[in-house]
Amino acid sequence: MSKVLAVLATFVVALFGAHVARADADFTDPASDANGAPDVTDVSVFNDAFNRVIFAARIAGGKAMEADGEITFVVDADKNAETGDGGWDYWIVLDGATKWNLFSWDGTQWIEAPATTVKTSFVDDIVLFGIDRSELGNTASFDFFVEANKLAADEVVATDTAPDGDGVWSYATVTKTFGLSASPVIVVTKGGARVGKPFVAGYVVGRTDSPELMLAPKSTCVATVGTKRIAARVVQERDVAVCRLTLPKTAKGKLLKLTLTTTSGGKTVKKSYSTRIRA
Secondary structure, eight states, rough: HHHHHHHHHHHHHHHHHHHHOOOOOEOOOOOSTTTSSSEEEEEEEEEEESSSSHHHHHHGGGOOOOOEEEEEEEETTTTOTTTTTBBEEEEEEEEETTTEEEEEOOOSSSSEESSSSSEEEEETEEEEEEEEEETTTTOEEEEEEEEEEEEEEEEEEEEEEEESOOOOEEEEEOOOOEEEOOOOOEEEETTTTTTSEEEEEEEEESSSSSSSSOOSOOEEEEEEETTEEOEEEEETTTTTEEEEEOOTTTTTTTEEEEEEEEEEETTEEEEEEEEEEOO
C-alpha cells in the first residue's frame, strides 16, 4: 500500500500548498535577494478554531531548505517596545535538519522556552510552525519578521530578511470554525475497474480552518457492485485515506459505487465515486 500512498502524496503536497496560499494573512518578499541563504518569498500566518497560531514560509525555487539553512520567525507578542529584547519576545527557529527550537526573552537573555504544543511540517519548499497561543504569550495580535540564514560552522554567513530592511509585519487573529474538506476521489489503479482485479482509490482530506493535520481522523469505505455490498479496506495515513477492494469475476458491466467518509473533531466529510466494471 505504500506505493499507493506515495501516488496520493503528490496530491497532498499540491493541496497543502494551495491551503497555505489561502492564509488569513499573506506577505511577500522579493526573490533573489538571499545571497545564498534560503530565499524566502512568501510568508503566511493563520490561526485556527482551537486557539493555535501557525506560521508558514515558502522558499524560492521550489526546493526544500538545505541542511545548512534555517528560517526564524521573531515575534513581538504584546506589540510593546518596552518589553522583550528591543520589543521582541519570542524567537522561533526551523532548520534544514527539520528540527525546531523556541526561545523567549527572560529579561536579560534569550532562553529555550518550554513548549509542548508545537507541531511542524516541512513539505517541499514550505516550512510550517504551529503552536498554542498559550505558549506564545496568549497573543491575539502581534508583530513579526522573518530571517533566513545560511550557516557554516554554526556561524551565519548569509541572510535574507523579510520584509527587507527594518520593516515588520502585523497579524491579528480571526474567528474560525472547524470543518473538513476533501478532494474528489482519485483512482490509483491503472486501467480502472476490471473484473477479478484489485481496485484502489482514495482522497486527500483536511481541515478548513488550518493547514495543520486533522485531529485523530477515522475513515471508512462503503463499496457496492450492482446492488450487492462488497468488502473494502481503508488505510489512513495523515491526510490521505485509501480504499482497497477486489472486484468479483462476474461483475463485468455492473456499476461499482464507493463512498469514502472521514470523521475528525466531531465533523464528517464524504465523497463518492462510480464507474462501470470492464473485462
